[in-house]
Amino acid sequence: MRTFADVLLRAAGQHGDRLAVRCGTADLSFAELVHRCRQVGGLLDALGTGPGDRVALWSANSAEYVEIYAGVPAAGRVVVPLNTRWTEHEIADAVVDSGASVLLCDRDPGTVAEALGEAGQVVRLDPDDGHAAPPALGYHDLLAAAPAAEFHAAHEDDLAGLFYTGGTTGRSKGVMLTHRNLLANTAHSQTTLPLVGPGDTGSGGAGPDVYLVVAPMFHAAGSNSVLQCIALGVPQVIVPAFDPAGCLEAIETQRCTTTLVVPAMLAALLEAHPAAGRDVGSMRLIAHGASPIAMEVVRRASEVFPNAELVHLYGTTETAPLLSGLRHEELLTDSDRGKSAGRPVLGVSLRIEGPDGRPAPAGAAGEVLASGANVMAGYWNRPDETAAALVDGWYRTGDIGLLDDEGYLYIVDRAKDMIVSGGENVYCSEVEEVLFRHPKVLEATVFGVPHERWGEQVHAVVVARDPSLTEAELVEFCRGSLAGYKLPRSVSFHDGELPKSGPGKVLKRELREPYWEGR
Incomplete structure (x- = not known):
C-alpha cells in the first residue's frame, strides 16, 4: 500500500x-x-x-x-x-x-x-x-x-x-x-x-x-x-x-x-x-x-x-508523528526506565547530536534527530525553515534528549521553547508577543510550570511599566488574541530587569527552576 x-x-x-x-x-x-x-x-x-x-x-x-x-x-x-x-x-x-x-x-x-x-x-x-x-x-x-x-x-x-x-x-x-x-x-x-x-x-x-x-x-x-x-x-x-x-x-x-x-x-x-x-x-x-x-x-x-x-509515545507533527514508544509502562513505574520515551519504532532511526555537531555518546544529552520514511517533506512555503530543520536526511526535532546504552530515549528539555499543556503545543514567543502589546508591560517572558492534570500550564513573568497592572488585566488582554489553552494561567511580577545572558537573552532556566525542583 x-x-x-x-x-x-x-x-x-x-x-x-x-x-x-x-x-x-x-x-x-x-x-x-x-x-x-x-x-x-x-x-x-x-x-x-x-x-x-x-x-x-x-x-x-x-x-x-x-x-x-x-x-x-x-x-x-x-x-x-x-x-x-x-x-x-x-x-x-x-x-x-x-x-x-x-x-x-x-x-x-x-x-x-x-x-x-x-x-x-x-x-x-x-x-x-x-x-x-x-x-x-x-x-x-x-x-x-x-x-x-x-x-x-x-x-x-x-x-x-x-x-x-x-x-x-x-x-x-x-x-x-x-x-x-x-x-x-x-x-x-x-x-x-x-x-x-x-x-x-x-x-x-x-x-x-x-x-x-x-x-x-x-x-x-x-x-x-x-x-x-x-x-x-x-x-x-x-x-x-x-x-x-x-x-x-x-x-x-x-x-x-x-x-x-x-x-x-x-x-x-x-x-x-x-x-x-x-x-x-x-x-x-x-x-x-x-x-x-x-x-x-x-x-x-x-x-x-x-x-x-x-504505552508512552513520543513524536512530532513533522514526523507524522510517531518516533518512539515505551510499551508496558505500567510495569515500570518504580524504575528509571519508566521515565523514558521508549525505543525508536521500527523504521525510524534516532541519534543525539552534541553541542559540537557530532554524535553524542550513550547517556550524553544533545538535540534529538530523526530519520525515516515518516519525516515530512518540509514546511509549506518556508524554504529557509525547511533547510534548517532537514539536514542530510535527518529532522532536527529541537528537543534535548539522550539515548541510554540500550537505545531508550529520554527527553530532558525542549530546545524549541515549547509548552505542552493538555496535549496542546503552546509556543512561548507567541504568548510573549501578545503580552508585549500591552502598554503597561515593559518586559515579559513565558514558560511552562507543572500542573497535575494538564502536565504543564502557561506562566508569565512580567516587568510592569505601570505598577497598577494586574494579573487579571493581562489575562483578559490576551483573551482576544490567543486560544484558551494558550492563555497565561498565572502571572508573577518581577522587580527590576529580567535576568539575561551575555548576548542579552532572558535566562528562562533560572526563572523556571524553582517551579520544577524535585520533579
Whole structure:
C-alpha cells in the first residue's frame, strides 16, 4: 500500500460489510465508507477543485471527519486539518497560508470565510447545514448528489496533508506530509500499537479490536488511527467531544479495546470512573503522549484498567508523528526506565547530536534527530525553515534528549521553547508577543510550570511599566488574541530587569527552576 487510495481499496475488498465507523447513532460499513470517500472526490470535482488543491477541514471528531480526511487525499487533493480550539484569527491565518479554496466546517465560519478569497467556498457539515445562510453550501446535500468518482492515481510522494503547528515566530507553519509519510507512520504504529483485525489473534489470544477515538482528529496523532484502523479492518467508535463519563460509557457499551489519549484525558477518566461505575475490562491497550505524565497517574490507570497495557509515545507533527514508544509502562513505574520515551519504532532511526555537531555518546544529552520514511517533506512555503530543520536526511526535532546504552530515549528539555499543556503545543514567543502589546508591560517572558492534570500550564513573568497592572488585566488582554489553552494561567511580577545572558537573552532556566525542583 503506497497511497490513501490503496488503503481504501484494500478495506473495501477485505472488510466490506464489517463496521468501520460508529459515531452516535450513525454507522458506516467499510464498503459504505469507501463509497462516501469516492463521493467526496465527486463533490470536490463539482466545486471546481483539482489535484493538489488544498481543502481545509475545521470540525470536531465525527464520521464525516473520517471520510473527508481519507477521501480528500484519495481524490488527489490536500487535506488541511484545523485546530478547533484556535480563534478565528488563528484559523484564518492558516487558511490564507495554505491557499485553501474550500473550507469544510461544522460551525459558522464567521470571518474565516473571508480568508478563502472571492473564489473560495464554504461547505457546512453540521446537521442544519441546509439552513446555512449563503454563500455556505450543505455538505450532506452535496455529497448525496455527487457521483462516486474514481480515486486519483497519486504518487506516494504527492502531498496528502498540511498539518499546522505553532511556529516560534508566533505564526502557524504548515507541515507537509505526503502519502509516503502517513502510510509509513501507519506501519510504524502497528509495531508499537499493534491492532488486531478480524480473523487475527493478538497477544494472549485477543480478538478483533474496537478503537475508541477520543483525541482530537485535527492533530496528526489524533488522526493516526484513521489509516491504521481502515487498513486492518478495525472499527472506530468516535466521541465527538471528550467527556469522561461518555467515554467510559462507550467503553462499556461498545466493548472498546484500544485508544489514544493525552495524559490530561487519562487523568479525567480516572477521576470519573468511581462515580460512573462502568465496566472497562475490555480495554487492552491505552496509548498516551503529547505531554508529560505523572507516574502516579500511570499507577492509578493500571488499577482502573487492570487488563490494559499502557504505552508512552513520543513524536512530532513533522514526523507524522510517531518516533518512539515505551510499551508496558505500567510495569515500570518504580524504575528509571519508566521515565523514558521508549525505543525508536521500527523504521525510524534516532541519534543525539552534541553541542559540537557530532554524535553524542550513550547517556550524553544533545538535540534529538530523526530519520525515516515518516519525516515530512518540509514546511509549506518556508524554504529557509525547511533547510534548517532537514539536514542530510535527518529532522532536527529541537528537543534535548539522550539515548541510554540500550537505545531508550529520554527527553530532558525542549530546545524549541515549547509548552505542552493538555496535549496542546503552546509556543512561548507567541504568548510573549501578545503580552508585549500591552502598554503597561515593559518586559515579559513565558514558560511552562507543572500542573497535575494538564502536565504543564502557561506562566508569565512580567516587568510592569505601570505598577497598577494586574494579573487579571493581562489575562483578559490576551483573551482576544490567543486560544484558551494558550492563555497565561498565572502571572508573577518581577522587580527590576529580567535576568539575561551575555548576548542579552532572558535566562528562562533560572526563572523556571524553582517551579520544577524535585520533579
